Amino acid sequence: MNSAAGSIVHLADRNPQVSGPEMVAALVPPPQFDDATFDTYRADPRYPSQQEAKDLLVTFAGGGAPAPRAGLFRRAKKGPELPPGVYLDGGFGVGKTHLLAAVYHAMPARRKYFGSFIEYTALVGAMGYRNTVDLFRGAQLLCIDEFELDDPGDTMVMTRMLGELVASGTRLAATSNTPPNALGEGRFAAQDFLREIHAMASSFRTIRIDGTDYRQRAVDGHAVVLSPDEYERDLAAAPPTASDDGFGALIRHLATVHPSRYIRLLDGISLIGLRDVATLEDQSAALRFVAFVDRAYDAQIPVRATGVALDQVFGEDMLAGGYRKKYLRAISRLVALTHS
Numbered sequence: 001m002n003s004a005a006g007s008i009v010h011l012a013d014r015n016p017q018v019s020g021p022e023m024v025a026a027l028v029p030p031p032q033f034d035d036a037t038f039d040t041y042r043a044d045p046r047y048p049s050q051q052e053a054k055d056l057l058v059t060f061a062g063g064g065a066p067a068p069r070a071g072l073f074r075r076a077k078k079g080p081e082l083p084p085g086v087y088l089d090g091g092f093g094v095g096k097t098h099l100l101a102a103v104y105h106a107m108p109a110r111r112k113y114f115g116s117f118i119e120y121t122a123l124v125g126a127m128g129y130r131n132t133v134d135l136f137r138g139a140q141l142l143c144i145d146e147f148e149l150d151d152p153g154d155t156m157v158m159t160r161m162l163g164e165l166v167a168s169g170t171r172l173a174a175t176s177n178t179p180p181n182a183l184g185e186g187r188f189a190a191q192d193f194l195r196e197i198h199a200m201a202s203s204f205r206t207i208r209i210d211g212t213d214y215r216q217r218a219v220d221g222h223a224v225v226l227s228p229d230e231y232e233r234d235l236a237a238a239p240p241t242a243s244d245d246g247f248g249a250l251i252r253h254l255a256t257v258h259p260s261r262y263i264r265l266l267d268g269i270s271l272i273g274l275r276d277v278a279t280l281e282d283q284s285a286a287l288r289f290v291a292f293v294d295r296a297y298d299a300q301i302p303v304r305a306t307g308v309a310l311d312q313v314f315g316e317d318m319l320a321g322g323y324r325k326k327y328l329r330a331i332s333r334l335v336a337l338t339h340s
Contacts, residue, residue, distance in 0.1 A: 085172030122260030
């Protein structure tokens with residue numbers, strides 16, 4: 001490629017390292033949600049559950065009206081006992097992460113953290129279970145985005161950690177595309193696993209959010225595919241931090257980098273170039289690519305690609321399996337990034 005020296009980088013050449021303290025420092029909302037508030041969440045009037053969810057979360061975050069005081073001869077009405085956590089359950093692109101970030105920003109907590117499920121489990125791996133629990137103990141709020149289960153071992157570690165933190169006063173807010181008592185359904189059926197999940201579910205009030213994917217409202221629903229010439233043109237015109245990788249080479253490289261480091265893989269990148277995209281056949285490779293797409297979407301990095309359309313990168317067998325929701329979310333995000 002005839003670009004100026006240093007203007008193109010290859011993600012497959014990068015091998016980022018992340019320490020435990022650096023991982024902790026990164027537990028804040030993604031840049032695109034730096035300014036997310038309840039006021040900037042636009043509830044769709046066609047789906048009343050969106051406004052209902054917003055109102056409940058305002059109260060959860062401490063912004064609700066104070067409870068009426070009791071009079072001299074009457075007791076104040078006691079509201080229902082609420083669990084220490086809220087769990088936002090809904091489809092793709094209905095604003096769950098925006099609302100989660102709004103909770104984070106609105107809650108007047110001295111110590112609070114925001115991360116994806118995979119970031120928390122990676123922290124446990126880096127620091128050890130007990131050290132991680134001790135680190136979070138005393139925090140007023142833990143926000144967990146994309147609470148989805150790929151590994152029953154990780155999930156059991158996470159549910160036990162959350163149980164310990166709830167017992168010491170930490171409040172929880174989480175998002176997922178699956179209700180908490182159905183996590184892992186169709187994939188994991190071990191009784192001890194199910195027992196852990198149901199115990200965790202009792203700590204949450206589930207808030208259902210209906211709606212259509214906002215990412216699809218302004219696009220035609222398909223990922224943009226470029227010809228080789230168009231691809232060369234777009235990368236040549238991109239800022240000097242574009243990446244250029246063969247799709248197969250990137251997929252192989254992702255297997256050598258822990259998913260918690262994918263965000264560092266993208267440090268300084270303002271456009272991702274993928275040549276010769278092909279349909280993925282291996283489930284492990286597909287799940288790693290989903291994690292990569294999530295980090296690219298968090299950072300709002302546009303994608304340019306040749307080959308198979310990125311909304312067709314997951315085969316029919318995968319879309320019919322237990323990880324269907326993860327793949328559909330990734331497709332939604334890929335469509336948006338190829339149009340950005």
